[in-house]
Amino acid sequence: MSRFWHPFSNMAETTSNGRVVFTRGRDCTIVDVEGNEYFDATAGLWYCAVGHGRRRIADAIGRQAAELAACTCFDVYASDVTLRLADRIADNSPVDDPRVFLTSGGSDSIDTAGKIIRRHFTLRDQPQKTMMIARENAYHGMHAYGTSLAGIPANHDGWGTLIPEVAQIGAFDLEALERTILELGADRVAAFFAEPVIAAGGIFPPPEGYLRQAAAICRRHGVLLVCDEVVTGVGRLGQWSASERFGVRPDLMVMAKALTSGYQPLGAVIVSGAVAEPFYAGEGEWLKHGYTYSGHATACAAAMENLDIIEEEALFDRVAALETKLPSLLGPLAELECVSEVRTAGLLAAIQLDTAELERRGTSGAEVNVGCRERGQITRLLACGALQFSPPYTATEEQIGRFGEAVEDAVTAVSRRSPPALA
Ligand SMILES: Cc1ncc(COP(=O)(O)O)c(C=O)c1O
Incomplete structure (x- = not known):
């Protein structure tokens, strides 16, 4: 056995x-x-x-592994292919003035998004802005944030206390989104997480105009919109992102899966310049968050080759x-x-x-x-x-x-x- x-x-x-x-x-x-x-x-x-x-991706992985399989990306370090991939993702993504944080998958990326958002508001002197709103049927991976945001009861229940600052609403209930923000207080609500098409929860496409209206509600109340495009990103809906298809520019966007087609584990959090600003501006701020394999050179090389194939074909x-x-x-x-x-x-x-x-x-x-x-x-x-x-x-x-x-x-x-x- x-x-x-x-x-x-x-x-x-x-x-x-x-x-x-x-x-x-x-x-x-x-x-x-x-x-x-x-x-x-x-x-x-x-x-x-x-x-x-795909032999081409295998060869690209082999070449990168032989040259430099991985290096630290903490502090000032990076590999050249890591920088090229981050810029390529940024150039394609409908996020304003984007910065790209790389991880090893979707769950890593959702945890990263949750932590960046909380730290952002702390640095903006709004430390009470911690609540996240998620939806029924949602799947955001299985790390601490993903499990807490889960809208599939079987994935959410049975673990004891999860991250308590999460509210759940009906999957396409715009009225509930606004009501929940008002009930909790806009000064306490940090972000709304949404899969543009609910995937593991059952493949539920949104009603016409849903995501645009949700984005407008979030903007009206100073709540960040996080589009979880781990499934929908990189072409599953025939475009780079579902956000483009549904006409929104999220504050944060999360991708993984088709970035490398699974030839290497890789995820990305695309963060708007406005959210990243307190970490970058003036004297900046250490982001005390990152993974050993954030920016992993071989995973990035696999992604670059995979994206070339997607474009060429x-x-x-x-x-x-x-x-x-x-x-x-x-x-x-x-x-x-x-x-x-x-x-x-x-x-x-x-x-x-x-x-x-x-x-x-x-x-x-x-x-x-x-x-x-x-x-x-x-x-x-x-x-x-x-x-x-x-x-x-x-x-x-x-x-x-x-x-x-x-x-x-x-x-x-x-x-x-x-x-x-x-x-
Ligand atoms: C929408 C969504 N978000 C996050 C994740 C988690 O990704 P991973 O399994 O790579 O951690 C998944 C996985 O299926 C997903 O479908």
């Missing part, structure tokens, strides 16, 4: 059900130790934008084109008896299973998920009972069509196995 403790797992089940061990990946295909091939319909955990097995345009096809390719799944809805945004889709109906038939979403795997599809059952679809940007219409057919077949097989109980 391997000693590996799987993240997000029930190890009793994982141990008895058996692991699926992958050994190779090529483009959208991932291969297990027994040679079975699967369509990677989730692009790993949303990250593998350019697909698996015009993969954002490809995502935009595929987005228009998703409703016809996957939408009809909503007609199945055990599927209640299909939601899409960019190259993202959620096939919402009707869990009550599945239960009535003595089965479950977990069985559908396994059924999809048996049909050569790696998807994932989200906490809300939806199957996740977020493939590499290189996916073809044919592959997406086959994914839809496999899901239909798996849902039908599982739900027919146990006919509905008589009322």
Whole structure:
């Protein structure tokens, strides 16, 4: 038995059900130790934008590791590729006068954003401005801030006391956003965290105008807007950021995943000049925060090569084109008896299973998920009972069509196995 403790797992089940061990990946295909091939319909955990097995990125990693794998970026130090990547991210991001803080992933970045915001207000003589507002169904990673901001109860509950200065509101409730700011007092509310499209919570795109109006409310009350673009950033919606698509310029923006397509762990916090100002202006201020691997040279080299590929292959345009096809390719799944809805945004889709109906038939979403795997599809059952679809940007219409057919077949097989109980 391997000693590996799987993240997000029930190890009793994982141990008895058996692991699926992958050994190779090529483009959208991932291969297990027994040679079975699967369509990677989730692009790993949303990250593998350019697909698996890109020799160019492997070579860039190798070259950087041989030259200088990593160096300290604390104090005055940096690697040249770290500086180039930070500027490239800054140039692309819809944040005013941006500064870029690099980390090893999304959770690191959310924690960093939370700490920079609190320190910013302390330096601005507003130390009481500590409250963060987050939303139902939100996923902001699993560090202390991310867990505290979590809107998926299963991720938030059961840890004892978390960061107490967090208020939760309905996912798209603008009235609640303003009311909560007023009730808590604008002088106490530091920031509002939002995923432009709620991702792990179930792929919920916002209603028309939502993010723009939320940004206006935040601005009116001096509350910082943090857009968590860990999933939506770097092309998942066919643009560099979802913030651009929804017409907002956040005060802080968080990215990770598709920055490197997962070839190296990397995250970024893009901070507006106004938020960064007390750390940069005059005599400045030490930011007593940072990670051993902040600005990691090899991770930055992987990101640079990955971004080159995305540009050269015009993969954002490809995502935009595929987005228009998703409703016809996957939408009809909503007609199945055990599927209640299909939601899409960019190259993202959620096939919402009707869990009550599945239960009535003595089965479950977990069985559908396994059924999809048996049909050569790696998807994932989200906490809300939806199957996740977020493939590499290189996916073809044919592959997406086959994914839809496999899901239909798996849902039908599982739900027919146990006919509905008589009322
Ligand atoms: C929106 C969002 N924020 C933050 C995170 C955390 O990122 P990581 O798992 O890299 O720490 C995730 C991970 O899926 C995410 O979806």
